Amino acid sequence: MGARVEWSGVSLRMALPVGILWGGAASMAAVTAWLIKRASKVVTLYDGAVVLFLLIMMVSMFVSVVDYIYAPSITTLFVLFAANMVSMSIFLIPIVASLMYGGKKLDDVGIGGLTLLGAFQLAAVALVIAAEVFMGWAFTLASGAVLPAGSGGGAYAALVGSISSYWFVFTMAGEMAITLYLLRDRLQKAVWTVVGAQVFIMLFSPTAIDSSVWARYSTYLGSVAMIVLFIYIFEFLFMNRSLDRGTSDYLVRILLAYGIMMAGIFSWLLFGNEEVFALSLLVEMAVYFSAIIRDKGSGGMQLESWQSRPLWVFAVLSFLFVAEFFMGAAIDVYAYGTAYFTSIPLVPIAGSIQGAVAAAGYDFIRYFSAVTASAWYLIMMGIEMGALVLFKIRYARELETKVRLGMVIGAYAIYAVFLPYFVFPTTVQYIPWVGWSMGIGTAGALAPAVALALLGTYFVSGLLSFFFGSRNVCSVFCTAALMYQGTAIDAMSSFNRTSKLGRRFLTSRLSATYKWVVSLVWFSLVAAAALSYLNSIGLVDVTLFGTDTSFFLYSFYFSFLWYIVWILIPFVGTYACATTGLCGWGSFNHLISRFGLFRLKVKDSDTCVTCPTKDCAKVCPVGITDQPGSFIGTGQLKSMKCIGVGDCVTACPYQNIYFYDIRAWLRERLHGAKPPATRGTMLPVLRIWHVSGAGPHTEDE
Numbered sequence: 290m291g292a293r294v295e296w297s298g299v300s301l302r303m304a305l306p307v308g309i310l311w312g313g314a315a316s317m318a319a320v321t322a323w324l325i326k327r328a329s330k331v332v333t334l335y336d337g338a339v340v341l342f343l344l345i346m347m348v349s350m351f352v353s354v355v356d357y358i359y360a361p362s363i364t365t366l367f368v369l370f371a372a373n374m375v376s377m378s379i380f381l382i383p384i385v386a387s388l389m390y391g392g393k394k395l396d397d398v399g400i401g402g403l404t405l406l407g408a409f410q411l412a413a414v415a416l417v418i419a420a421e422v423f424m425g426w427a428f429t430l431a432s433g434a435v436l437p438a439g440s441g442g443g444a445y446a447a448l449v450g451s452i453s454s455y456w457f458v459f460t461m462a463g464e465m466a467i468t469l470y471l472l473r474d475r476l477q478k479a480v481w482t483v484v485g486a487q488v489f490i491m492l493f494s495p496t497a498i499d500s501s502v503w504a505r506y507s508t509y510l511g512s513v514a515m516i517v518l519f520i521y522i523f524e525f526l527f528m529n530r531s532l533d534r535g536t537s538d539y540l541v542r543i544l545l546a547y548g549i550m551m552a553g554i555f556s557w558l559l560f561g562n563e564e565v566f567a568l569s570l571l572v573e574m575a576v577y578f579s580a581i582i583r584d585k586g587s588g589g590m591q592l593e594s595w596q597s598r599p600l601w602v603f604a605v606l607s608f609l610f611v612a613e614f615f616m617g618a619a620i621d622v623y624a625y626g627t628a629y630f631t632s633i634p635l636v637p638i639a640g641s642i643q644g645a646v647a648a649a650g651y652d653f654i655r656y657f658s659a660v661t662a663s664a665w666y667l668i669m670m671g672i673e674m675g676a677l678v679l680f681k682i683r684y685a686r687e688l689e690t691k692v693r694l695g696m697v698i699g700a701y702a703i704y705a706v707f708l709p710y711f712v713f714p715t716t717v718q719y720i721p722w723v724g725w726s727m728g729i730g731t732a733g734a735l736a737p738a739v740a741l742a743l744l745g746t747y748f749v750s751g752l753l754s755f756f757f758g759s760r761n762v763c764s765v766f767c768t769a770a771l772m773y774q775g776t777a778i779d780a781m782s783s784f785n786r787t788s789k790l791g792r793r794f795l796t797s798r799l800s801a802t803y804k805w806v807v808s809l810v811w812f813s814l815v816a817a818a819a820l821s822y823l824n825s826i827g828l829v830d831v832t833l834f835g836t837d838t839s840f841f842l843y844s845f846y847f848s849f850l851w852y853i854v855w856i857l858i859p860f861v862g863t864y865a866c867a868t869t870g871l872c873g874w875g876s877f878n879h880l881i882s883r884f885g886l887f888r889l890k891v892k893d894s895d896t897c898v899t900c901p902t903k904d905c906a907k908v909c910p911v912g913i914t915d916q917p918g919s920f921i922g923t924g925q926l927k928s929m930k931c932i933g934v935g936d937c938v939t940a941c942p943y944q945n946i947y948f949y950d951i952r953a954w955l956r957e958r959l960h961g962a963k964p965p966a967t968r969g970t971m972l973p974v975l976r977i978w979h980v981s982g983a984g985p986h987t988e989d990e
């Protein structure tokens with residue numbers, strides 16, 4: 290674990306009693322909160338000038354205190370006093386000038402796209418942050434902390450250290466809480482909830498108190514608060530498909546701030562470096578105060594569907610992923626020690642350009658997959674995405690879908706996390722299906738000892754795919770089912786139809802791209818597996834920088850590329866692992882399924898002929914859009930691409946579709962051909978969710 294920045298040098302001569310300092314910090318927090326409230330209500334030039342004047346005076350006062358502490362002398366005192374008087378006089382001028390314009394409104398005056406009100410808000414936020422930084426710095430030094438030796442780097446280290454210290458962090462958290470209280474009636478409910486969570490997360494800053502117990506538990510508590518917040522944000526997005534610009538900008542910024550914050554915590558734990566974390570606190574403050582000062586409620590603001598903003602969704606997914614990634618990595622450090630990362634054998638980036646690029650790529654993927662294949666990362670992602678799947682169970686109509694989604698959560702917990710990481714981490718690779726859950730490379734090198742378990746895995750999984758379709762893997766056991774089927778992520782399946790690349794993979798037929806990709810993937814898998822096997826029996830000596838070829842390829846496909854493709858949902862659609870042919874394991878099961886018993890059937894083809902909505906074609910998460918034609922022509926849909934998620938079954942307003950697999954096949958043989966009975970029509974709220982892409986609350990829109 291990293292240590293807090295150690296300052297060295299001379300002690301502060303006049304260390305003040307801590308009680309007085311905390312009293313001062315609390316008063317300043319209250320004054321700043323009041324100023325922020327005033328700033329949020331500013332309308333006229335005069336109001337704006339007064340608020341800016343007060344903020345400038347505050348900054349100037351704390352700059353002076355810091356300056357004096359570094360160079361305490363009568364001369365410094367005199368110079369600082371004079372400087373404050375001069376700046377006060379200068380900044381009084383705008384106030385006097387603004388009086389001449391009476392009640393002229395700030396948003397009446399604009400330059401380019403920026404109104405004076407916008408410029409005022411930016412300046413107010415910048416000044417509040419500057420005041421806080423210098424206040425934290427001043428209080429840290431005044432509390433008797435050891436001053437940095439020399440200037441330049443020393444003062445910089447002190448600044449970074451003071452931003453990460455409790456003087457800054459706790460004062461800020463208090464100030465944020467007071468502001469939130471003062472402005473409780475003005476903020477939209479969702480913004481209020483998210484900024485409220487920000488206060489807690491700020492409070493649980495691990496660098497704040499120089500104690501390993503605090504660092505550990507504040508990291509845990511901060512992570513829990515962040516996970517709850519992320520779940521809330523995603524559910525909010527699911528329920529609100531249209532957002533005003535202010536809210537959508539705020540959400541993406543706060544996710545960015547948390548991405549930087551978790552990266553900062555990881556960097557601090559691993560290298561003892563506080564800079565990134567300190568930066569994240571400043572970004573978080575800027576986001577917070579911008580939201581507080583600028584939020585005027587969404588009344589009158591134009592709403593825009595986020596499903597029509599791929600770049601925005603991309604930013605949301607990327608920042609969320611970065612935050613989760615570093616959160617998992619930070620907890621890994623606590624769970625396994627820094628050696629978990631520092632012992633990864635990295636290849637020196639040297640030699641020819643190609644060699645250096647290959648080494649850099651290798652090192653990057655090793656580090657990346659060390660996190661994404663770690664237990665804590667999977668647990669965090671699992672809790673977050675699992676909560677969204679739980680929410681989806683609420684809306685699912687068919688018992689079969691509810692049960693399947695329950696199995697998705699259970700399978701993830703048991704099959705992806707509990708068994709391999711906590712029960713038998715070393716022996717798991719010898720157990721068919723569990724140990725080799727994703728095919729070649731899952732559990733390491735392909736050695737003779739594990740060959741039978743691997744073949745057994747293909748056999749068991751293939752058999753299940755033959756009887757039940759590839760849904761046993763892609764819609765239940767694969768971690769992707771959890772990652773793609775929660776409420777908000779499922780709503781992103783609209784990108785399958787709107788994105789340029791996603792459209793290439795529509796319909797039940799396999800595109801030319803799919804055929805190329807899947808061929809390449811299988812060629813690479815087989816070649817790597819052959820090398821891995823020959824290597825393990827000592828016939829050849831081929832590894833990739835010392836790593837087994839199969840294992841590395843597995844890490845590349847499932848622990849790296851898979852997440853990249855997930856983040857790219859707005860450009861390639863959901864379940865791109867299945868639609869593009871990127872997943873060798875998936876394509877194997879899809880192929881078996883194609884020749885197996887699984888298919889979708891309709892009870893009555895004529896209903897499809899007259900069906901006015903053709904809803905089944907609009908909801909498929911893998912982009913199968915030609916169900917109606919297939920149902921009308923053959924009464925069924927049998928496609929290698931169908932992974933049996935069943936959204937079409939839920940969406941059909943006539944409840945016409947049903948799953949046909951080994952169970953229906955046996956029923957037919959035992960009781961004759963009989964489709965399942967219809968169970969009433971779909972609730973309108975469910976139809977809105979599944980078809981129009983609007984959340985349940987938007988029924989009135």
Ligand code: SF4
Nearest residue numbers: 763767769866872875
């Ligand atoms: S295609 Fe592969 S990664 Fe995607 S859901 Fe299926 S098995 Fe999982």
Ligand code: SF4
Nearest residue numbers: 897900904905917941
């Ligand atoms: S929505 Fe139902 S009735 Fe309409 S075409 Fe699809 S399966 Fe047929």
